[in-house]
Amino acid sequence: MEGVDHLAHERNKSEFDVDAMKIVWAGSPHAFDVSDRISKLVASDPGFRKDNRSTLSRKELFKNTLRKAAYAWKTIVDLRLSEEEAAKLRFYVDEPAFTDLHWGMFIPAIKGQGTEEQQQKWLPLAYKMQIIGCYAQTELGHGSNVQGLETTATFDSQTDEFIIHSPTLTSSKWWPGGLGKVATHAIAYARLIVGGREHGVHGFIVQLRSLEDHSPLLGITVGDIGMKFGNGAYNTMDNGVLQFDHVRIPRNQMLMRVSQVTCEGKYKQSDVPRQLVYGTMVYVRQTIVADASCALSRAVCIATRYSAVRRQFGSQNGGPETQVIDYKTQQSRLFPLLASAYAFRFIGEWLKWLYADVTQRLQANDFSTLPEAHACTAGLKSLTTTATADGIEECRKLCGGHGYLCSSGLPELFAVYVPACTYEGDNTVLLLQVRDMSCKVSHEDCFSAGVQAVQQETSRYNSLYDSSRAFNAMSLRCSKSALLEAFEARAARMSVACAQNLSNFDNPEEGFAELSADLVEAAVAHCQLIVVSKFIEKLQQEIPGKGVKQQLEVLCNIYALFLLHKHQGDFLSTGCITPKHAALANDELRSLYSQVRPNAIALVDAFNYTDHYLGSILGCYDGNVYPKLYEAAWKDPLNESVVPDGYHLYIRPLLKQEIRTARL
Ligand SMILES: CCCCCCCC/C=C\CCCCC/C=C/C(=O)SCCNC(=O)CCNC(=O)[C@H](O)C(C)(C)COP(=O)(O)OP(=O)(O)OC[C@H]1O[C@@H](n2cnc3c(N)ncnc32)[C@H](O)[C@@H]1OP(=O)(O)O
Numbered sequence: 333m334e335g336v337d338h339l340a341h342e343r344n345k346s347e348f349d350v351d352a353m354k355i356v357w358a359g360s361p362h363a364f365d366v367s368d369r370i371s372k373l374v375a376s377d378p379g380f381r382k383d384n385r386s387t388l389s390r391k392e393l394f395k396n397t398l399r400k401a402a403y404a405w406k407t408i409v410d411l412r413l414s415e416e417e418a419a420k421l422r423f424y425v426d427e428p429a430f431t432d433l434h435w436g437m438f439i440p441a442i443k444g445q446g447t448e449e450q451q452q453k454w455l456p457l458a459y460k461m462q463i464i465g466c467y468a469q470t471e472l473g474h475g476s477n478v479q480g481l482e483t484t485a486t487f488d489s490q491t492d493e494f495i496i497h498s499p500t501l502t503s504s505k506w507w508p509g510g511l512g513k514v515a516t517h518a519i520a521y522a523r524l525i526v527g528g529r530e531h532g533v534h535g536f537i538v539q540l541r542s543l544e545d546h547s548p549l550l551g552i553t554v555g556d557i558g559m560k561f562g563n564g565a566y567n568t569m570d571n572g573v574l575q576f577d578h579v580r581i582p583r584n585q586m587l588m589r590v591s592q593v594t595c596e597g598k599y600k601q602s603d604v605p606r607q608l609v610y611g612t613m614v615y616v617r618q619t620i621v622a623d624a625s626c627a628l629s630r631a632v633c634i635a636t637r638y639s640a641v642r643r644q645f646g647s648q649n650g651g652p653e654t655q656v657i658d659y660k661t662q663q664s665r666l667f668p669l670l671a672s673a674y675a676f677r678f679i680g681e682w683l684k685w686l687y688a689d690v691t692q693r694l695q696a697n698d699f700s701t702l703p704e705a706h707a708c709t710a711g712l713k714s715l716t717t718t719a720t721a722d723g724i725e726e727c728r729k730l731c732g733g734h735g736y737l738c739s740s741g742l743p744e745l746f747a748v749y750v751p752a753c754t755y756e757g758d759n760t761v762l763l764l765q766v767r768d769m770s771c772k773v774s775h776e777d778c779f780s781a782g783v784q785a786v787q788q789e790t791s792r793y794n795s796l797y798d799s800s801r802a803f804n805a806m807s808l809r810c811s812k813s814a815l816l817e818a819f820e821a822r823a824a825r826m827s828v829a830c831a832q833n834l835s836n837f838d839n840p841e842e843g844f845a846e847l848s849a850d851l852v853e854a855a856v857a858h859c860q861l862i863v864v865s866k867f868i869e870k871l872q873q874e875i876p877g878k879g880v881k882q883q884l885e886v887l888c889n890i891y892a893l894f895l896l897h898k899h900q901g902d903f904l905s906t907g908c909i910t911p912k913h914a915a916l917a918n919d920e921l922r923s924l925y926s927q928v929r930p931n932a933i934a935l936v937d938a939f940n941y942t943d944h945y946l947g948s949i950l951g952c953y954d955g956n957v958y959p960k961l962y963e964a965a966w967k968d969p970l971n972e973s974v975v976p977d978g979y980h981l982y983i984r985p986l987l988k989q990e991i992r993t994a995r996l
């Protein structure tokens with residue numbers, strides 16, 4: 333049956349122009365072209381094989397990652413790929429590696445926090461990979477609390493140097509990717525001490541290893557922190573530990589865009605806000621949101637294709653059994669994830685725009701939108717990574733037993749993805765930063781602006797409450813604005829409740845701590861509101877291609893109504909929907925699932941993923957799942973011999989009741 337498309341009948345059912353949807357997913361015809369070309373290039377090159385990762389030992393795995401990274405770089409140079417194409421190539425190679433931190437954090441940190449002069453010195457070296465950098469912020473004792481970092485950078489005016497030192501065990505840098513075995517340089521974050529005075533945490537460029545023989549420089553102790561969750565998975569990355577023993581670096585290796593230390597030992601603060609020291613995190617959080625749609629769409633693609641292949645029960649008169657995708661329960665678990673993948677794609681696009689806008693303003697010394705960018709990236713990073721990690725696991729379950737096989741691709745995808753809920757800011761800690769979005773809920777707002785803020789929010793809430801009365805069964809079905817109002821009312825109500833409760837505390841900090849779980853829920857409601865509203869905005873644009881807009885309308889409604897259904901307690905207590913409306917929302921969802929059903933395979937085809945990138949037998953394009961599963965099983969190292977190693981030592985003595993005399 334080789335070459336037969338087992339999903340052809342599904343593809344024939346689709347009611348929209350898949351090629352046009354591919355462009356919408358990619359973002360533009362140009363982005364589609366780059367993505368399509370580079371994904372095929374990677375897929376067709378045996379140098380980028382990845383099907384054996386879960387069977388390799390850590391050392392073999394890591395060496396193979398080094399080989400692939402070097403091979404990827406050679407390909408980039410030989411083919412003279414542009415920056416955009418090179419980034420796509422690394423993406424499709426699909427193996428976490430030191431290069432992610434070099435390109436994703438080290439270079440952006442220098443760009444964002446370095447002076448012109450520093451950029452001119454370090455960036456050309458980094459762009460040519462003549463130095464390899466990592467981002468060394470987190471320590472053994474502190475990750476979330478950046479202000480609690482203990483590493484020190486003490487200025488020595490005699491030698492015009494900083495002395496970087498790890499004063500305690502807990503000050504050891506711990507976790508930075510690429511640090512363990514590869515990076516030659518780090519952006520190390522340390523408390524700046526000048527003339528005996530402390531000035532908070534700043535970034536420093538520190539060389540770690542010799543550029544000649546890769547040995548650690550004097551005063552540097554460095555290594556890998558050990559195996560992480562899952563086989564293969566994130567173990568291709570050398571997350572590292574690092575201690576400094578009075579390591580000296582020249583003064584001009586402090587990143588000095590935000591503040592400077594002069595050779596006389598004067599500390600000077602620029603006009604730019606101090607928070608820019610955290611700017612790299614804002615940048616990476618924004619890319620992580622875009623990445624969430626990639627990871628979720630990948631899992632959804634696998635689960636959707638397999639659900640169309642898999643049949644259980646329901647045979648009539650000896651005919652075929654029911655495709656599991658036709659079960660309403662399967663649809664109610666799978667299609668909201670499909671809709672979420674699209675929703676996250678569009679929110680990722682919007683956040684990219686927001687970040688570009690902030691960057692442009694920063695260059696013109698306009699810092700006004702920085703708090704919003706911080707709150708949005710923090711909140712949306714949290715929302716999308718949590719939903720994606722949960723969604724990947726749900727996709728595994730949607731694939732039944734076979735989903736648990738490594739050859740389904742889902743266990744590894746899950747293991748690689750889950751740390752996204754932790755890195756670049758723990759998701760709960762980040763939700764507590766969501767204060768400056770569409771409404772104010774922080775203790776400062778309540779206390780500095782006093783009851784006025786609460787009153788304003790209350791009247792805003794009341795007006796939403798009133799207008800939402802118009803929300804009826806018909807509007808639920810047809811009107812995006814009614815849906816949006818429901819989300820606004822819910823978010824506003826939760827914020828107002830928090831603000832009112834906060835105002836009952838004499839001590840704001842105490843109130844903030846006591847009510848933090850409610851604040852987190854309000855933050856989630858705000859983030860969901862933003863995702864829904866940006867999806868609706870996307871639909872207001874012109875979207876070419878037969879039936880494409882209609883499909884996106886359906887997905888947008890599913891995303892919003894699914895959340896409304898899931899969180900109906902919040903929505904009901906706003907009073908803007910009644911229990912009857914909640915039930916209608918549920919009926920509407922069922923009808924929307926029926927509309928998605930014939931288009932489901934085409935909607936995942938629109939992601940345009942190669943079989944190489946998907947790395948899943950269950951999700952392969954042609955749906956020829958069973959022969960491939962059968963063939964893959966026999967390739968497992970355990971099947972290299974019919975009788976396993978260890979038979980004579982452990983099985984035979986058991987069977988022969990000789991276990992007491994066996995040498996175990
Ligand atoms: C893997 C292969 C896949 C390839 C695909 C690529 C796509 C994915 C891309 C990259 C993946 C890379 C791999 C991951 C690598 C991981 C790296 C890391 O994890 S690096 C370490 C990250 N660490 C953190 O995120 C720490 C979290 N903590 C914090 O951010 C902060 O300390 C805090 C929680 C915000 C602290 O809050 P606190 O209020 O105590 O802080 P203060 O310092 O007092 O803040 C004062 C005011 O500043 C505001 N603030 C805080 N942060 C920012 C910011 N970033 N920007 C702007 N403003 C900020 C804060 O809100 C306070 O404001 P006010 O209340 O005073 O108004």
Ligand SMILES: Cc1cc2nc3c(=O)[nH]c(=O)nc-3n(C[C@H](O)[C@H](O)[C@H](O)COP(=O)(O)OP(=O)(O)OC[C@H]3O[C@@H](n4cnc5c(N)ncnc54)[C@H](O)[C@@H]3O)c2cc1C
Nearest residue numbers: 467468469470475476507508509751754755756757758760
């Ligand atoms: C795979 C991976 C790669 C990483 N790569 C890097 C890297 O390249 N460079 C780097 O510098 N770091 C890196 N990190 C570190 C990462 O950024 C931190 O682990 C992350 O910021 C979380 O901090 P933490 O470990 O201190 O968690 P903790 O803050 O100790 O969190 C533990 C628990 O406490 C809770 N908690 C903490 N503070 C609060 C609070 N104020 N209110 C309520 N609850 C709270 C959290 O929600 C969580 O449940 C990486 C981590 C991982 C897992």
